[in-house]
Amino acid sequence: MDIEAEFPELSGYRKVCTRLHPRAGTAGRQESSVGGPFLWPQDEPWPTCRAPHPRNRGRRVEDVHAWRRVLAEAWRRDPDVGPSQEERDILSALEQVHHVPGLSDTAPVPLLPVAQLFVRDIPGLVAPPGCDLLQVLWCPFDSHGPQSGPGVLVQWRSSSGIGAALAEPPLPEVIGDAGYVPEPCLLDPEQVVEHEYQELLSETLQEQLEAWEAEAEEAAEDSYDDESEFVTYHHDLSIAPGWKIGGYASWNVTGPSEAKCSCGESMQLLLKIDSREWDSGTLSWVPLEDRELINESEANAPTQVTVGRGGSLNIFSCPADPAHEHKVILQG
Ligand SMILES: [Zn+2]
Ligand SMILES: [Zn+2]
Structure with missing residues (x-):
């Protein structure tokens, strides 16, 4: 729906983002993907985390992948009962926490490869001069930054050089949180229009939207339709759910804020x-291609990445100079 026709002031609060639409599949090294493989120079050391925190207890990366495979297969085979006793034994073995002796803090x-994005594949992705490939990695332990999230590394490079x-990046022996292990996904980028987070609109506009929603709600009740059918600004017309490049950031957990670079510039959302x-x-945002999967369990979690308590991790960059340090803000 054209909400700007209804509220012309909203056109001043519009941005275009690029939804990545990750879907299970194995990409090549020369393709954009979530969950690898990365195009990484053979002679360049793979990045590591040296921030002080415990790292000697956790699940194994291969166990996390296998656990998801066994579980998905069991539910696919038997949608009513799920895993058999035998499969449950396998699952609990795969959930085991292992100890790595002698691994100091x-x-x-x-680091684990998270996402690799080529500028040529992702409209709206702006690279620093001389670069065309964005690679995001993280340390899979909850011990970094003021919000105790994963340790994120943002790496820009030129793919031609x-x-x-x-061939195979090194893997951590154990990881702190299974939600930081992405499943391999292909991407299908799509540009969509977004509007600013509701609480950051002008007060007049916020009031107008509230009145408009109340009216829509009343109309839906009068018509005995399913109440969830009416459109709301926050859920349907503001910020796209899922992985995306650019556009607006959601502030649903911390409350409205602004990411400021140390140079004083207001930072912009690079990747969610x-x-x-x-x-x-947010069902109105489900792509047409995925409509028939809406009710399938885990269809909305192709990457299997979980950040915070099921929220989003937002990486901000500085528009004055992409080389300035990125900022990571968790929402939930
Ligand atoms: Zn770390
Ligand atoms: Zn800056």
Whole structure:
């Protein structure tokens, strides 16, 4: 629906973002993807985390992948009962926490590849001069930054100068949180219009939208339609759910705020990593291609990444100079 026709002032609060639409699949090294593989120079050391925090207890990366495979297969085979006793035994073995003796709190732990995005694939992705490839990695332990999230590394590079590529990156022996292990996904970028987070609109506009929603709600009740059918600004017309590049940031957990660079510039949302591509409140954003999957369990979680308690992780960059340090803000 054309909400700007109804409220022309909203056109001053409009941005275009690029939804990534991750879907299960294995990409090539030269393609954009979530969950690897990365195009990484063979002769460049794989990045590690040395921030002090415990890293010697956790699940194994391969166990996390296997656990998801066994569980998905069991539910696919038997949608009513799920895993058999035998499968439940396998699952609990795969959930086991392992201890790595002798791994100190500052031993280098290899980062996990999260997303690789080529500028040519992602409209709206603006690279620093000389670069065309964005790579995001993280340390899979909840111990970084003021919000105790994963340790995020944002790496820009030029794909043409890479030469021989690293075949297999090193993996951490154990990881702190299974939600930081992405499943391999292909991307299908799509540009959509967004509008500013509701609480950051002008007060007049906020009041107008509230009145408009109240009216729509009343009309829906009068017509005995399903109440969830009426459109709301926050859920349907503001910020796209799921992984995306650019556009507006949601402030649903911390409350409205602004990411400020140390140079004084207001930072812009570079990448949103989301735990869900949609939920019951954002069904109007489900792509047509996925409509028939809406009720399938986990269809809204193709990457299997969970950040915070099922919220989003937002990486901000500085428009004055993309080389300035990125900021990571967790929402939920
Ligand atoms: Zn770390
Ligand atoms: Zn800056």
